[in-house]
Amino acid sequence: MPYYRCPAERYGFDIEGTFARDTIITRWPVILKDTAQTVREAVEAHSDPTAQEQGRHIIEKIETLTKEIAQDGEVRNIVEDGGSNIALYNAQIKEFRERGQASWFNLPWLWAECYLYRHLRTFFAVQSEWKTFDPYxxxxxxxxxxxxxxxxxxxxxxxxxxxxxxxxxxxxxxxxxxxxxxxxxxxxxxxxxxxxxxxxxxxxxxxxxxxxxxxxxxxxxxxxxxxxxxxxxxxxxxxxxxxxxxxxxxxxxxxxxxxxxxxxxxxxxxxxxxxxxxxxxxxxxxxxxxxxxxxxxxxxxxxxxxxxxxxxxxxxxxxxxxxxxxxxxxxxxxxxxxxxxxxxxxxxxxxxxxxxxxxxxxxxxxxxxxxxxxxxxxxxxxxxxxxxxxxxxxxxxxxxxxxxxxxxxxxxxxxxxxxxxxxxxxxxxxxxxxxxxxxxxxxxxxxxxxxxx
Structure with a gap:
């Protein structure tokens, strides 16, 4: 069947005063900060040195992601982490790059928010001691x-x-x-x-x-x-x-x-x-x-x-x-x-x-x-x-x-x-x-x- 193309314009982050704009400017930084803090508390409670080191690495990745979003950086491909939808996300990132729309503030809000959580999952999934950790x-x-x-x-x-x-x-x-x-x-x-x-x-x-x-x-x-x-x-x-x-x-x-x-x-x-x-x-x-x-x-x-x-x-x-x-x-x-x-x-x-x-x-x-x-x-x-x-x-x-x-x-x-x-x-x-x-x-x-x- 033909690939669906929506006839209406998608909500994005480009209009001041919208909830979408508030999401990327205000809500996401809070969510990411809280996620990192949850991991930090789990690291402090952990007694295994390997888990502690991996947890600190996850925190660094979350903090880097927060900065990349704030600076309107380009979204990264999802690396192989044993999970689902990797090829689909990466193919769509390639399409955004070809159109010059692969930076955070130029993405459709819906897709970007889904990608955010899928990308976050990789930080945990590639670490042996954190694969089953739900930060929420x-x-x-x-x-x-x-x-x-x-x-x-x-x-x-x-x-x-x-x-x-x-x-x-x-x-x-x-x-x-x-x-x-x-x-x-x-x-x-x-x-x-x-x-x-x-x-x-x-x-x-x-x-x-x-x-x-x-x-x-x-x-x-x-x-x-x-x-x-x-x-x-x-x-x-x-x-x-x-x-x-x-x-x-x-x-x-x-x-x-x-x-x-x-x-x-x-x-x-x-x-x-x-x-x-x-x-x-x-x-x-x-x-x-x-x-x-x-x-x-x-x-x-x-x-x-x-x-x-x-x-x-x-x-x-x-x-x-x-x-x-x-x-x-x-x-x-x-x-x-x-x-x-x-x-x-x-x-x-x-x-x-x-x-x-x-x-x-x-x-x-x-x-x-x-x-x-x-x-x-x-x-x-x-x-x-x-x-x-x-x-x-x-x-x-x-x-x-x-x-x-x-x-x-x-x-x-x-x-x-x-x-x-x-x-x-x-x-x-x-x-x-x-x-x-x-x-x-x-x-x-x-x-x-x-x-x-």
């Missing part, structure tokens, strides 16, 4: 611990939930919105720190009115699900953040399995490398279940009592039973770890309009087996829309290009970047006056659905 796990787990009260309440509510035919649609919408607003605690967006109270406020957005959802296709999704989804009984979650968001995704998935008659299998698609500070790795999926199973080892004693402890353990046992029975699955082997070789479409820098060109087997598998493919979070939305400067009223289905209709697509996205489509006339103008940062501050959202054709 500590922050992910700390954020989850800060969400302890919400986790306990949701666990208890999930175990006590009992639907009827009359309430099924209502609870479907409730769980969908829970998964939507769980994305509000993106650690890359919160680079530089956030208080526990601020985190709780972000995560409670789903309790507020639907006015914060600027495009809401919930009814279309429900109509598709209750119609039987073309005879398929599987849902796929293309995951975004770990910690609290992954927990809410698993709550939604559990609801689909246990409370509706429509689903009997959920497949979760994680990343293969540390990605955008907080994305789900296979270990994070296993860790969530293990942590709930032994809550006294992780959650603050102040939030635990016999009832809450029992709820967390019971939910962990239920989810482990889903895993054992094949109702919960990862799209990769369950025991996959960092450093394990294998393809990973989700960590290349391309928009999803090129999915069938780059990974036809992935598209075919989703088309044949999945009744609903749920893309979580802002980055997945940016890739679905090619991170381009569409008019805000452009239909969601139109910007999907050749991916439209190949399989049923549900995007649950809290707004953390400037691209936005599918809005009614006048919404953009109203929001520009009401909240000038509405496109990227995580307070607003869209629920966008494109059916199977």
């Amino acid at each position: 796990f500590t922050s992910k787990s700390s954020s989850f611990r800060s969400s302890s009260e919400a986790v306990i309440k949701l666990a208890q509510a999930t175990l006590n939930l009992s639907t009827t035919p009359e309430t099924l649609q209502q609870f479907f919408h409730t769980n969908l919105q829970l998964s939507l607003w769980g994305n509000a605690s993106d650690l890359s967006l919160l680079a530089g720190g956030v208080t526990d109270e601020e985190l709780r406020k972000l995560q409670s957005r789903g309790e507020e009115e639907k006015k914060f959802i600027l495009r809401n296709d919930e009814e279309k999704v429900w109509d598709w699900v209750k119609s039987g989804m073309g005879g398929k009984r599987r849902a796929d979650f293309v995951l975004d953040n770990g910690e609290f968001e992954l927990f809410t995704d698993m709550i939604f998935a559990d609801f689909l399995l246990t409370q509706t008659p429509f689903f009997d299998e959920i497949v979760f698609h994680p990343k293969s490398i540390p990605w955008f500070c907080s994305d789900v790795l296979p270990f994070d999926f296993r860790w969530i279940i293990a942590t709930l199973h032994t809550p006294e080892k992780f959650f603050p004693a102040s939030v635990l009592d016999p009832s809450s402890t029992a709820a967390l353990v019971t939910l962990a046992e239920r989810w482990q039973a889903h895993v054992d029975a094949g109702r919960f699955k990862l799209a990769v082997p369950l025991e996959s770890n960092l450093g394990d070789a294998g393809p990973d479409f989700w960590t290349n820098g391309n928009e999803y309009q090129r999915m069938e060109h780059l990974d036809p087997a992935l598209v075919q598998g989703l088309r044949e087996k999945s009744g609903l493919v749920i893309f979580k979070g802002d980055l997945n939305y940016r890739k679905l829309t090619a991170d381009a400067m569409w008019k805000s009223t452009t239909p969601f289905e139109k910007v999907l290009g050749p991916l439209n209709g190949r399989f049923p697509i549900l995007s649950l996205r809290t707004n953390k970047a400037e691209v936005i489509v599918g809005l009614d006339d006048g919404v953009e103008e109203r929001m520009d006056k009401e909240d000038p940062k509405w496109r990227y501050n995580g307070k607003w959202a869209v629920v966008s659905f494109a059916p199977l054709v």
Whole structure:
């Protein structure tokens, strides 16, 4: 099939006052500094001289990268590190060089941000003692611990939930919105720190009115699900953040399995490398279940009592039973770890309009087996829309290009970047006056659905 060429201009770093510009000037330096500090603390805690030396080398590489970005240096080829997408990234770097666009400030924002995390991964992957080190796990787990009260309440509510035919649609919408607003605690967006109270406020957005959802296709999704989804009984979650968001995704998935008659299998698609500070790795999926199973080892004693402890353990046992029975699955082997070789479409820098060109087997598998493919979070939305400067009223289905209709697509996205489509006339103008940062501050959202054709 022809290689997709987006008809709209991509977001880049060249316009002052944009969130893209702020990302490369302000946010990336903070993220890189925090990453280096995490490695520094790990080096100080390490007793092995080889690991210490390698760790110091990683820190030097991160500091050099930070300077190269600030000085608008040329991006480097990714060296062979045993991971995926190397040839694809390097071929695209060659194209940028041929066009004279291979320096950091001249790259498309979406591609550059993906390349940044893939390039960072090499620093760790080529060091024997750091191949399996996730520099973001500590922050992910700390954020989850800060969400302890919400986790306990949701666990208890999930175990006590009992639907009827009359309430099924209502609870479907409730769980969908829970998964939507769980994305509000993106650690890359919160680079530089956030208080526990601020985190709780972000995560409670789903309790507020639907006015914060600027495009809401919930009814279309429900109509598709209750119609039987073309005879398929599987849902796929293309995951975004770990910690609290992954927990809410698993709550939604559990609801689909246990409370509706429509689903009997959920497949979760994680990343293969540390990605955008907080994305789900296979270990994070296993860790969530293990942590709930032994809550006294992780959650603050102040939030635990016999009832809450029992709820967390019971939910962990239920989810482990889903895993054992094949109702919960990862799209990769369950025991996959960092450093394990294998393809990973989700960590290349391309928009999803090129999915069938780059990974036809992935598209075919989703088309044949999945009744609903749920893309979580802002980055997945940016890739679905090619991170381009569409008019805000452009239909969601139109910007999907050749991916439209190949399989049923549900995007649950809290707004953390400037691209936005599918809005009614006048919404953009109203929001520009009401909240000038509405496109990227995580307070607003869209629920966008494109059916199977």
